Amino acid sequence: MKQLTVISGKGGTGKTSVVASLAFLADQVVLADCDVDAADLHLVLPPTPLSSHPFSGGKQAFIETAKCQLCGTCQKLCRFEAVRGPDTQSGSPESGYSIDSTACEGCGVCAHFCPAEAIRFTDAQNGEWYISDTRVGPMIHARLGIAEENSGKLVSLVREEARKLAKKQQRSTIIIDGSPGIGCPVMASITGTDLALLVTEPTMSGLHDLQRVADLTAHFHIPTIIAINKWDINPEVTAQIKETAKQRKIPVGGLIRYDRSVTAAQISRKTIVELDHAPAAADLRQLWDTVAKALFAEA
């Protein structure tokens, strides 16, 4: 079983559209949508949900006002400015202390050191994850609650479940839609995968972010291939990206042209390769040939 992760230093480079098309072209695929912050794959490949599961990635503190003796220890010890003090403006200190759940990191310091034992410290539900069927194969996806953390843990969970499912159903390929950036969700998306496909755009910011994310895949020793989306928007920067790739010894596995049918495909909830007339579809087929060769090449 081989794992391919599609990533991009920057969001909006066309990662999800590429993932959906590659998944359509691949055989025996399991999809893992690891862009848990802005999971969009389900918009192109509408899932039929089979099961949903709560995700708890951490804990959360909660002050029981009735037990609180207003000593302020929690506020003094909290390093995340998550404890709100009594409302002094209205002159009613009885309103007490409370915890801003969007700021609480779940460290447990306030709960442990509260002399009145007035702080509950319990598992937080940070999101949900799902097993679904799509027209190209099963998909594991998730939704992280708003303002929740631990997306790295959720990404690892989604990947692990995708691996289990692929093993059970004897599917040969897992395609992972990674998240943007270079932080914890991305690291969790790429560690231990067989190949990273880096989707970039020929813009100054695309080039800049490509360097950062290429450093990241190098850091984790993940074999990497670059695809340049909308390459014809700026052939000069495309040439610069090719030069950068050459210096870094990363193959450019495909060039996808600027094509308005990409938006049309999104609106009609189809993958680009399902639109026969779409010029970019040919580019994506070629990209999959290159990627599949690299992915299934004997080491």
Added chain:
Amino acid sequence: MKIAIASGKGGTGKTTVATNLAQLAASQGYQVAYIDCDVEAPNGHLFLRPDITSDDTVHVTVPDIDPTRCNHCGVCAHFCQFNALLCLPGEVLLFPELCHSCGGCQLICPQQCISEREREIGQCQIGKAGQVDFVSGRLNIGEAKSPPLIHQVKKQAPETDLMLIDAPPGTSCPVVESLRDCDFVVLVTEPTPFGLHDLTLAAEMVQLLGIPCGVVINRSAENDEATLAYCNSRRIPVLACLPDNRKAAEAYSRGELIAQSLPSFNQPFTTLLERLLQQTKHTGSPQQRCHP
């Protein structure tokens, strides 16, 4: 007045809106600061091209265990919610990138043998792009958590009439850290199903934080209806529509500010700035500080 520019999804044009607004407001005589909080993929400098005057390392604190006094009792590792400490029979191992710097281990150690040391997580650059004050954060490669860096970057922002915060994409902790204490949030979206889906998540997040918001539709064309209908149903004002234009994509690709290089974009940005100043007036933020 602090205005954050955010979006559920990346690549919708946050940096385009933030940098063009900063430049435009400065040209109208406002004191403006542009703060790049997208520390995983900072891009503002590519468009504003600032002269950097200081480039400082940003640190977080991690525990420093005195091995001569530690008796490997394991209380610290048991307390740590982030698995940053592992107690072995002969030593305590620290995984610094997992540490949230809560200080709990130090407080709880029965031997009182834990102090704190600093660990580098990224850089903070300060400079000036014409009349615009510029601050930008850059997370080190391999570093997992951006919120502590974002917190530090925001602290470096100078006092100005108008502070524009370029937020990272998504709706999780780095974004929340960027939006904290802001008076208004501009949500940049594009009129596609992806854009609308992520806009709804971003709008929920902003609502949860209790900050007023407005929408900018980027790459606006004939397909805006669904986005307009959503904004209307949620009573979110649409502040501007920036037309879909291949010339704009090309100018962006060269690192140009579109409000400067394409005359047709000057008007929408001017309107956007005016509306923003009006909107924030309605929200009761200290408008009197904001005068040309």
